Amino acid sequence: MTQKDQSMEIQKEMIAKHFTELGKAATEKHKKVVYTFVPGNLTELILSFDLLPVLPEINALQNGMRKRSGGYITDAEKSGHSEDVCTYVKCDVGMMKGGNVGPTGEPLPKPDLLLLSYTGCFVFMKWFEILQQEYNCPVVMLHIPYQSDGAPTANMQAYIVNQLREKVIPALETCSGKKFNPARLSELLALSARAEEDFVWVLESAKHKPSPIDAYFGGVYYIGPIFTFFRGTEEAVEYYRVLRKEVEERLAQQLGPVTPDGTMPKEKFRLVVEGPPNWTSFREFWKMFYDEGAVVVASSYTKVGGIYDQGFRHDPEKPLETLADYCLGCYTNLNLPSRVELLEKYIKEYDADGFVINSVKSCNSFSAGQLLILRELEKRTGRAGGFIESDLVDPRYFSASNLKNRLESYFQMLEQKREKAAL
Amino acid sequence: MSTVQTMSHPIIERCEQLYEDLSLNYVRDQTNATGRKAFGFMPVYFPREIVYASGLLPVGLMGAGDLLEIIKGDAYFQSYICHIPRSTVEMGLSGHLDCLSGMAFPAICDVIRNLSGMWKIMFPQKESIYFDVPQNFDPQIGGHYLVEELKQLAVRMSKISGKPVTHEALHAAIALYNTHREWVMKCYAQRSKKPWEVPTSELYLLMRAGLILDVQEHIEMMKAYLESVADLDRKPMDNARVVLTGSFCEQPPIGLIRSLERAGCYIVDDDWVLIHRWIKQAIPTQGDPFQNLADAYLKHSMDAPFKYQPERKGHQLKQCFIENRAAGVLFCAPSFCDPALLDRPMIQKFMEAEGIPYTSFKYAENTGQYQVIKEQAGTFSDSLKLWGEA
Numbered sequence: 001m002t003q004k005d006q007s008m009e010i011q012k013e014m015i016a017k018h019f020t021e022l023g024k025a026a027t028e029k030h031k032k033v034v035y036t037f038v039p040g041n042l043t044e045l046i047l048s049f050d051l052l053p054v055l056p057e058i059n060a061l062q063n064g065m066r067k068r069s070g071g072y073i074t075d076a077e078k079s080g081h082s083e084d085v086c087t088y089v090k091c092d093v094g095m096m097k098g099g100n101v102g103p104t105g106e107p108l109p110k111p112d113l114l115l116l117s118y119t120g121c122f123v124f125m126k127w128f129e130i131l132q133q134e135y136n137c138p139v140v141m142l143h144i145p146y147q148s149d150g151a152p153t154a155n156m157q158a159y160i161v162n163q164l165r166e167k168v169i170p171a172l173e174t175c176s177g178k179k180f181n182p183a184r185l186s187e188l189l190a191l192s193a194r195a196e197e198d199f200v201w202v203l204e205s206a207k208h209k210p211s212p213i214d215a216y217f218g219g220v221y222y223i224g225p226i227f228t229f230f231r232g233t234e235e236a237v238e239y240y241r242v243l244r245k246e247v248e249e250r251l252a253q254q255l256g257p258v259t260p261d262g263t264m265p266k267e268k269f270r271l272v273v274e275g276p277p278n279w280t281s282f283r284e285f286w287k288m289f290y291d292e293g294a295v296v297v298a299s300s301y302t303k304v305g306g307i308y309d310q311g312f313r314h315d316p317e318k319p320l321e322t323l324a325d326y327c328l329g330c331y332t333n334l335n336l337p338s339r340v341e342l343l344e345k346y347i348k349e350y351d352a353d354g355f356v357i358n359s360v361k362s363c364n365s366f367s368a369g370q371l372l373i374l375r376e377l378e379k380r381t382g383r384a385g386g387f388i389e390s391d392l393v394d395p396r397y398f399s400a401s402n403l404k405n406r407l408e409s410y411f412q413m414l415e416q417k418r419e420k421a422a423l
Numbered sequence: 424m425s426t427v428q429t430m431s432h433p434i435i436e437r438c439e440q441l442y443e444d445l446s447l448n449y450v451r452d453q454t455n456a457t458g459r460k461a462f463g464f465m466p467v468y469f470p471r472e473i474v475y476a477s478g479l480l481p482v483g484l485m486g487a488g489d490l491l492e493i494i495k496g497d498a499y500f501q502s503y504i505c506h507i508p509r510s511t512v513e514m515g516l517s518g519h520l521d522c523l524s525g526m527a528f529p530a531i532c533d534v535i536r537n538l539s540g541m542w543k544i545m546f547p548q549k550e551s552i553y554f555d556v557p558q559n560f561d562p563q564i565g566g567h568y569l570v571e572e573l574k575q576l577a578v579r580m581s582k583i584s585g586k587p588v589t590h591e592a593l594h595a596a597i598a599l600y601n602t603h604r605e606w607v608m609k610c611y612a613q614r615s616k617k618p619w620e621v622p623t624s625e626l627y628l629l630m631r632a633g634l635i636l637d638v639q640e641h642i643e644m645m646k647a648y649l650e651s652v653a654d655l656d657r658k659p660m661d662n663a664r665v666v667l668t669g670s671f672c673e674q675p676p677i678g679l680i681r682s683l684e685r686a687g688c689y690i691v692d693d694d695w696v697l698i699h700r701w702i703k704q705a706i707p708t709q710g711d712p713f714q715n716l717a718d719a720y721l722k723h724s725m726d727a728p729f730k731y732q733p734e735r736k737g738h739q740l741k742q743c744f745i746e747n748r749a750a751g752v753l754f755c756a757p758s759f760c761d762p763a764l765l766d767r768p769m770i771q772k773f774m775e776a777e778g779i780p781y782t783s784f785k786y787a788e789n790t791g792q793y794q795v796i797k798e799q800a801g802t803f804s805d806s807l808k809l810w811g812e813a
Contacts, residue, residue, distance in 0.1 A: 080768040084503070123533070130768070145568075146536060146555050148539055155568060158567075163559055335540035335553070336539075365533040365536075367504065368500065368538070370501070372541050372545070389501065
């Protein structure tokens with residue numbers, strides 16, 4: 001981005017520091033390392049044992065943004081991984097086989113423990129089975145039941161808490177050599193809740209016109225700290241405080257979102273986006289929207305690591321139960337009717353002109369059912385939907401001209417609908 | 424390459440009619456004649472005992488194979504999603520499944536999981552259940568969770584049937600399915616012992632019939648089939664004994680199964696229609712039946728790619744290979760099948776370490792061209808016979 005906000009600088013430093021720590025853990029082994037996933041991540045619990053989290057999806061998407069994923073995917077396919085399956089997995093496998101040098105160029109440490117938080121994505125299970133075979137390290141499974149009937153049940157929560165108490169915490173104790181400290185966990189959860197308040201305020205600022213943020217392309221930066229290594233830290237609290245202040249200032253000045261080409265001059269279309277972004281051509285993809293004056297005012301992708309804008313906050317008074325509730329509530333752990341309801345709510349509450357579904361080949365958890373979501377949302381809201389296809393980190397599945405054509409046609413349709421309505 | 428001996432067999436002819444009857448006329452006749460309602464389920468495991476004990480007819484669905492032109496179903500799924508949800512949606516939208524009071528979608532992958540929610544939206548008047556099984560196999564943790572889920576399932580089944588699931592009824596259903604399992608095992612054992620006597624294509628159709636028929640009727644059918652094949656003069660051929668794996672959900676078309684046999688493969692074990700053998704031994708018929716079902720799942724169910732068992736990766740397949748005196752393994756997976764295709768490199772690595780020959784290919788349930796796969800399987804079969812140790 002041409003215009004670097006203070007919050008961006010803070011986040012950049014946070015990430016750089018974390019990867020430096022990981023590099024140090026790889027070479028000096030000064031800290032033990034836990035690999036886990038973004039949805040259903042137990043960052044506060046991991047940090048309470050002074051362990052370092054590694055998130056393979058983040059490595060994969062960072063490699064995608066740095067144009068390295070294509071080679072890694074090809075390497076994994078050459079070693080027998082099917083062309084049909086998730087490219088995050090293959091990117092990770094390729095990176096590992098190529099020496100496990102992380103996206104920042106620093107070596108990544110091997111896992112001392114794989115914490116398989118099996119939340120909202122079947123592939124996670126296979127991914128860590130593959131890593132377990134490669135690293136021959138301990139693995140602990142945390143199975144999060146699917147919210148198939150639209151709400152968590154007491155049985156689900158009890159099952160997760162039991163697993164945390166009887167399996168996950170003992171595994172973390174063994175890994176770290178430290179006893180579980182519930183008071184420490186509660187302290188971190190209290191910090192999470194503070195950051196979550198400001199994070200939600202930022203997301204909801206997009207209800208204003210013009211929206212001061214882009215809640216998808218910009219949103220992926222905003223979710224960074226809270227979805228990854230920093231939930232439960234003072235740094236995250238500070239990051240969201242600064243971010244909120246910046247957005248408050250933008251609101252006061254009636255400014256649109258910051259894009260890589262500067263502040264967006266005019267908000268022409270307000271959109272809701274369903275599905276993850278493409279990472280290999282992220283900026284080019286974003287440009288297809290902001291060049292047309294399209295701002296994303298709400299998105300489902302910014303809910304994969306937790307849905308905070310519907311009221312959930314980590315509760316330090318009930319540390320294990322709140323972690324269970326958090327895991328149960330991640331977006332891809334919701335059933336299709338709940339996903340439709342949430343998107344419908346966003347379209348209406350954020351007064352969107354329409355919605356776009358970016359269907360990614362890699363992710364059946366997101367993608368299976370999206371064509372029905374498209375129909376349902378159009379039926380329920382009367383707003384037009386656009387449907388485009390790409391992939392997470394496989395550059396072979398990003399067809400710029402095709403996407404641009406489709407999006408331009410979609411924006412033209414929105415324009416025509418608007419003109420027709422004005423008559 | 425060799426050819427497989429096939430003769431018309433009245434029982435198998437009936438099975439094939441059931442297999443081809445996508446409108447489920449057997450189920451319709453049952454419900455019309457007796458007023459008994461029916462409840463459908465997708466692969467792989469669903470506790471049919473509870474369905475049966477509630478008075479419902481459990482009906483297993485495995486897609487429409489190559490028997491149905493997909494028109495509406497394709498409008499709901501992108502090109503990179505497997506085929507079975509398309510044909511299932513097609514069947515639902517075109518009225519083939521309207522004789523069912525509801526559908527269950529067992530935890531197997533994200534596509535089937537999401538299909539459960541799609542079903543809720545598309546068929547709101549029908550019950551749609553996602554059946555989530557624990558990935559934690561500790562009786563005090565996953566076991567406790569599963570018992571509660573099974574009880575909830577019983578309540579939901581009872582609401583449809585109007586009949587409570589009593590312990591007595593559930594014990595009786597478990598006993599019946601124990602007998603069923605016993606005869607299923609006998610059929611598989613006979614196939615392994617004399618694959619020329621029980622061709623895989625016949626066994627497959629026989630097992631598919633077991634998804635539709637009332638369990639008692641299917642037990643009698645299996646008995647009659649085994650009795651009859653003993654009298655047939657089917658001669659052994661110079662085929663290679665292979666174990667087939669990877670096809671636990673979306674099934675290959677029957678034509679492809681026959682092609683594999685014609686390519687010179689005696690398939691001596693497979694993972695098709697896995698539900699009949701999912702629980703490997705008899706379930707106790709005394710005590711708390713919900714606990715017994717949960718224990719059976721935790722302790723005595725098969726390994727499969729959708730089950731978290733990292734420490735035993737490939738071991739079941741190796742055991743199966745040894746017990747069935749196989750010479751090689753066919754990895755036969757549907758395109759875009761996450762569980763099978765993500766598991767495959769790990770299993771293959773294990774097979775290589777164990778010195779077990781294998782070959783891999785993909786299919787879709789509506790695959791119409793078998794020649795390439797037939798040639799690959801035939802070459803593999805020939806190589807096993809020429810250079811294999813078995």
